[in-house]
Amino acid sequence: MTAGPHNPLTGPHDPVTGPPTSTTGPHNRRAVLAALAAVAAASAVASTGPASATPTPSRRPAVPFKAPDTAVDNHFWTTYTDWRSGSATGTRAVAGRRPGLVIAVPAGTADYTDPHTGTSAAWEYATWTSPVHRSAVPATEVIASWNADTPAGTWIQIELLGRYSDGTDTPWYVMGRWAAGDQDIRRTSVDDQSDGKSSIWTDTFSVDDAASGLRLTHYRLRLTLHRKPGTRLTPTVWRVGAMASDIPDRFTVPASTPGEGRGHELAVPRYSQNLHAGQYPEYDNGGEAWCSPTSSQMIIEYWGRKPTAEQLAWVKPGLPDPQVCHAARYTFDYQYEGCGNWPFNAAYAATYRDMSSTVTRLGSLTDVETLVRAGIPVITSQSFLKEELTGAGYGTSGHLMTVIGFTEGGDVIANDPASKDDDAVRRVYARAEWEQIWLRTKRYDASGNVRGGTGGVCYLYWPTTPTAAQHGVLRSLGLV
Incomplete structure (x- = not known):
């Protein structure tokens, strides 16, 4: 089907243009x-x-x-x-x-x-x-x-x-x-x-x-x-x-000063993507690539929502945390062959009862502290070499984690799904290191080549009827 001539800002259109004219193979x-x-x-x-x-x-x-x-x-x-x-x-x-x-x-x-x-x-x-x-x-x-x-x-x-x-x-x-x-x-x-x-x-x-x-x-x-x-x-x-x-190119980002989030930690469930390695390889080769849906599921359950037994009936009996498998299936993007499509994860979260969600960018950990203080955890996207994030024990070209709180000194408390098991998911990462790997738009890979960073991309999920404090924070960010 082909759309006829139209004024692109006001005119008629053909609502479905058919399938993509070409596809690409699997890629990171x-x-x-x-x-x-x-x-x-x-x-x-x-x-x-x-x-x-x-x-x-x-x-x-x-x-x-x-x-x-x-x-x-x-x-x-x-x-x-x-x-x-x-x-x-x-x-x-x-x-x-x-x-x-x-x-x-x-x-x-x-x-x-x-x-x-x-x-x-x-x-x-x-x-x-x-x-x-x-x-x-x-x-x-x-x-x-x-x-x-x-x-x-x-x-x-x-x-x-x-x-x-x-x-x-x-x-x-x-x-x-x-x-x-x-x-x-x-x-x-x-x-x-x-x-x-x-x-x-x-x-x-x-x-x-x-x-x-x-x-x-x-x-x-x-x-x-x-x-x-x-x-x-x-x-x-x-x-x-x-x-x-319009985030300017930057290899380094000045660290923010710890503020109102210090000493606050939210009780977010902990799920490890690594427990699902090899499971359901049709969804991005299994759990080792499920950082995004695993993070999404943690926050959905923090808000008191979860799949029903009927919805989970398709998952093989006996697998740990079957809701993580469920999240992977229902965030999966069949074109890029992965579970990390940002809006698809946000849309999945909003399929749960009375949930709202969005993809945005934040300016610093000061914004994250304000959200956490109001009771809203933040899913962040970052990439780094192993030595750039002390205690992670790995490097990644792209990974999703959840900021659930801050230590008294202002360091980040994160639920990191790239952990050996659920108990190991809670981590503490140095504030300046975290802020850098999350907010920069340029970085060097292990070979010294210039690569990109996400420039502060994050997911936010919240109830459709937030508290007054939560509504105020979301409104200040232009999200409600």
């Missing part, structure tokens, strides 16, 4: 995404047409680090008023305790061929396109995230269209095709999306050459809700939005 996705700060992609076409070239990495020169006044813009649509804004074709806003967006009268029917199963099927669809959001931060990267319910027989697609600082527009980029389950479609990112100025790296929009000065100044998101024809089924989307950022 966290290493690829961490390298975004150090690479630029060469020419390729947008996702709505056949790919003519695969983006080719090239290095981008480092610049001295100077902390910006504002480096991150968070914006989300969540309220009944929000859902009534923008442009709706076949969708309607639903009021109530948790406002959302549902299918009212389908706009049409479209075919979708799942690239991971080869199955073709017709789906009724309806769409909602957000108002244009002008980012407070002209951005080099944008990561979308969403919270939704997708009953069996339904799924959603999330797309982004942006405007560059030179006045031109991106194509509509697919940021994810997602379902909570895996019986209807395989949840997937889409490779080979580029317009020669920006590219999509699994779940991250990235300007190809940030040193050129080009930035994304505006964007809008489009939701396409799908259901089996002839049914009254509908997905419900409660939250959609994005984190836009």
Whole structure:
């Protein structure tokens, strides 16, 4: 299917463009995404047409680090008023305790061929396109995230269209095709999306050459809700939005001064990914690669949610912590063949009763201390050599851990899933070392080559009815 001509900020569209035109083999996705700060992609076409070239990495020169006044813009649509804004074709806003967006009268029917199963099927669809959001931060990267319910027989697609600082527009980029389950479609990112100025790296929009000065100044998101024809089924989307950022290149980051989080520790369950080594290799080769879903499951259970016995019935009896296997299966991205897709993990967390979630960036451990003091643990993404994090005992090109507290001296108390067993998960890491490996955007690997860092990426999960203190902290970060 091919979209007809349209004004990219206001016009009509074809809601399903079909499967990706090419696929890549297995790769270390966290290493690829961490390298975004150090690479630029060469020419390729947008996702709505056949790919003519695969983006080719090239290095981008480092610049001295100077902390910006504002480096991150968070914006989300969540309220009944929000859902009534923008442009709706076949969708309607639903009021109530948790406002959302549902299918009212389908706009049409479209075919979708799942690239991971080869199955073709017709789906009724309806769409909602957000108002244009002008980012407070002209951005080099944008990561979308969403919270939704997708009953069996339904799924959603999330797309982004942006405007560059030179006045031109991106194509509509697919940021994810997602379902909570895996019986209807395989949840997937889409490779080979580029317009020669920006590219999509699994779940991250990235300007190809940030040193050129080009930035994304505006964007809008489009939701396409799908259901089996002839049914009254509908997905419900409660939250959609994005984190836009412009984090400067930096090899080093000044350590923050310990503050209000000192001496506070949250009672977060401890799960080791290493207990699952070799289990369910179809999901990213088993537990040794499950740092992200293992971290997610720890925080979900901290908030008092967990899978039911019925939901866990598929797991082989006798395996330890079967809910970790469950999290791996239901965060798995079939395109990049891994469980570390950031928005997919956040979306998984929000499938639990009355849970909200997002992917964002924080500026320092001071922000983390404020969250922890309010009772909100933080899942952080980092990469490091063995000698860069004292006591870890390993190095990694990309790893997720959970900050659950701080010592009296301000060092980080983390639940590290890369531990031999559950009892060993709680670790204490030096504050300055932790802050460096989490916030930097550039680093050297064991061979002395320049690689990327995540620049403060984290997941946050919280109840839909947080305490006043929690709401205040989240609001201060632009998340509610």
